[in-house]
Amino acid sequence: MSIFKPAAEGKDRLNIFVKAISTTEFIRTFGRSAAWVIIPLYLADVRHISFVVIGLLFFLTSVISLPFALYGGRIIDRIGRRRVVLVLPPIVFALFLSLSFAIQYSSPTMVVEAIYLFIAPFGSVQAIADNVIITDTTSITGRIEAFSIIRIAGNVGFAFGPAIGGFLAGISYTLVFLAPAIASLFEWVVYIFVVKETKIANDTGSVILRKIKFPWNDKIFMGWSILIAISFFAVGQWGPTLTLFLSTGYLFTTYQIGIMYAVNGIVVAVFQLPINRLVGKLSDPNRISLGLIFYAVTFLLVSFSSNFYFILIDIAFLTLGENISTPPITSSIGKMAPSDKRGQYYAVFQVFSSTISPLAIVFGTSILPLFLKMPVIFWGIIFAINISVAILIFYYGAGYRLKQRLAGEPFDPA
Secondary structure: OOOOOOOOOOOHOOHHHHHHHHHHHHHHHHHHHHHHHHHHHHHHOEEEEEHHHHHHHHHHHHHHHHHHHHHHHHHHHHOOHHHHHHHHHHHHHHHHHHHHHHHHHHHOHHHHHHHHHHHHHHHHHHHHHHHHHHHHHOOOOOHHHHHHHHHHHHHHHHHHHHHHHHHHHHHHHHHHHHHEEEEHHHHHHHHHOOOOEEEEEOOOOOHHHHHHHOOOOOHHHHHHHHHHHHHHHHHOOOHHHHHHHHOOOOOOOOOHHHHHHHHHHHHHHHHHHHHHHHHOOOOOOHHHHHHHHHHHHHHHHHHHOOHHHHHHHHHHHHHHHHHHHHHHHHHHHHHHHOOHHHHHHHHHHHOOOHHHHHHHHHHHHHHHHHOOOOHHHHHHHHHHHHHHHHHHHHHOOOOOHHHHOOOOOOOOOO
């Protein structure tokens, strides 16, 4: 059982673990978001890599992340959360430091790509551990609010990271990737001094990886996880694909793209809690469906004008869709997971999302060159995908058994 009882209803946002994980999320996102935004621009502009290859690179990072996520979730359940989160920041520090040196000294492109490939897998395990810690220490009713606080902290970092990254890229791309290396050391300090163990390990023996398995008999959870992962495919053009479209199709500068992502972070920070109050009475599936509709419309609007300020306003409304849909996605997994298998359940969800969401980048970057001069067709396709997935989630969410699980009813293997 958990060492720490869930916070009393309404007190979750005061939980020391929520504060600690929010702090690490801010530090992490502040450092790494610039690298995430800038890396496709660096590869395209400096290394002259094609859109398709860049998309495949992001896909490969997710493929490599799959076993890390699955084994990481099992390890989190077996040996505890704290041991895992203490090991990861030094590894990420070493990887980003190596990447910055590889860029500084013009190492072969394959070396740069190989180093970048292994950053995301360790990041996925960090995300699982953080989610499990929050689930361990918050109540069911307060979990969306707790995850929202963490998301706000991350997006405050996201508001500054890409904008500063765009400025640093104008000086040297090396600095863009050195920043997250340094940031990793700061988040490590928070984990060391603030985050205590939130769950007793099942036993003191070694971790037996061959026992890792999917909860196939929990069909409600598996169906929900796959469907939510498909929603990540729908919204997945927000990121590298949109960045490449704006830089190549509309000729936006690196600095302008950084400002765009800053707007995204600011809107999350300012409007996440008001949005929670506004749509709080909606069920998780209905809230996610509504968010996807926002994504669909705002993606389509990108094709209407190349005016920078129009795009900023459009991105602000896209972010409202993100505010609506993202918190219930994370909290719904915790609601459905048995208390002794939270690492496993979050890991399985991570596997599904990491398998499907990068396909969106591969898909987007593959067809983007075909429709670069016909943006209405390109973004019209993305609009149709988002609307279709919104409808699927709406109807699946109407099922009685899913409603019961999302209300906190434990899984009955019978």
